[in-house]
Amino acid sequence: MNRFDAGLIVIAIIGTATLTGIVALEEPATTRLADVSAFEGARIAVEGRVVETHRGARGSAIIIADGSLRITALLAETSDLPPRGSEVRVIGVVNRDRGAFTLSTRASDIRLIAAATDSLAVADVLAEPARYASTPVTVVGEIERDDAREWRLADPHGRGAIRARFERAPTPGWSRVTGELAYEPREARYILEVADWTRA
């Protein structure tokens, strides 16, 4: 082995270590899920709430929503996944899988921003709304429209309802709704700003 060969090996090792170091240390800028399509093939970071988790034999997937869109983050691991409802920051490479944009990531690139709160009943929130204000909450209840044609999340036992504001019209029914409770001074009541919802 001459000096050229040794130099090649050193360059190869240093280059690989540099790339690995960049992957480990570099924090890509946070991208809104609605803008992900402009970053196909790039490494980005997204923030959002975990809406669903799936565990398979060879990998797992988490579906994240940020109020604008949803994206599936695919992991080649079956390690512990963040619980539903928790807020996470995920770093990964944007791929197009069967037409839809996905994020290829690793468990170590998923960071918990805010832990999930357990699902609350509508009555719990109505009893102490100030306690849950400005924090992510997951509430289980009946999505329905009131007399003023506004969406609300109703208690199944008729103990009241929380007004809910959805980005897009939801499907009425028994659902698990994740969002943030905010006080609306003009209406003098709390409104649930819904980030995402699923049928419970």
Add this chain to the structure above:
Amino acid sequence: MTLFAALAGALVGAATGLIPGVHVNTFAAFLVAAGGVPGVAPAPVASALIAAGVSSAFAGIASGTFLGAPPEESAAAALPAHTLLARGQGVSAVSLGASGALAGALVALALALPLRALLEGPIFLAARLTAALPFVMLALVVWMVASERRRIPYRRFFVVDPFASRVLTGRVSAVSEGGAFSLEDGRRVRDPLALTAATPGAIVRVRVRAEWREGRLSRALGSATAAAVFLLAGAYGSAALSLGASNPFGLPSSALLAIFAGLFGVPGLVALFARSRPPPAQVLFASPPPPGAFALAARGAFASSVLALLPGLSASHAAALASETKRDGDPERALILLGACTGGGAVFGLLALPLLGRARSGAAVAAHALDPVAPWSTLFPDGHVVAFLLALIVGALVGWWAARTAARILARLANRMRARVLATVALVWLVAVTSILGGALSLVVLATGAAIGMIPPRVGVRRSHLMGVVLLPLLVRLWS
């Protein structure tokens, strides 16, 4: 109308395959937009997409051979193709690869219905293969590394050479026949011309040069070197794939261009600078396929069809493994086999949609979105599936023609230019395309890949160990 659309799509697909860095999915995005325009019939647009998906993979064989930036599907085929290119048989290399791909595509079409029964039901081979996959892959990779034939000399000895600069001084402990003697500190010196009158106990001062020879561990050292190359390429692939590629203009991008151009393209071009003699002129006519070519193609098509349908595997993994199972030192036969993997994988990636209801390629998804493809489960499919199959065949034929035509044009170009000028132009092109499509960081990926790609020929192990770039991340994924 459908036939003309397929023909037009195949021609555009072939163009995307010939230009490194331009993916057929970019074209697909434009066509999907066109398909949504009122008044445009979706069926012909879908046919164009299908044909483009196939012809792009075929045409990539020519760009991988001559331009040094193979697409993912034909990366493994770049190795034997470059061997033939260095002998002035680049046109033959492309012709064999494209013919293998065409045969592989036709075999994949013929095998479609039987394979469906084999993989999905009633035999359900896909589920069994998926379960066994981690063990099969590990065994194949271990075999690939262990079967490295390079023997590395590691036993150092000295040869008396009056013109050498190194001087050795010591007391002679033993003298053996043929002029060899040992010093008290254990160093062995050969003196074939008997220039030193060494006798036991005498103190000698001789000019020597160091030489190495093989020993019992030479074979193991060869395998260890192969394993080191495999692991280095794998670590590089894991990092580069995790890093992705960020297109400065917001266009779709992939780290694979910089990775494969670095590993397989740049080393070959740099080697052109190092040659003391100019490379042989490129022969413009293709040599005929070797005997048993169709059987080889059938094997490649079968392997890639099965592997390309398993979750997490693509035709590039199939090709990487196929290049290991067929290693008799004959690049012509290897090209037929790997070409069939490319063709079979491309066709089956698209056929998975009507056959299994699962889309394995972007072009198939886009086509399905425009004009939903009906399932294919009977010997005589309906008109929709027939149009789909027709588009596949048109794409394969156009891709085969485009690859061979492009090879002749590129070979003529190579003959007109001096090798170093050609290498410089190609290098500048690769660097420019990589940085434009993948951003500045892609240049680090390209340079690192080039350094890794130059190691195997320097240390004397097979370049196929570089396919660790895709195999190691897959192994990690399967075993994690």
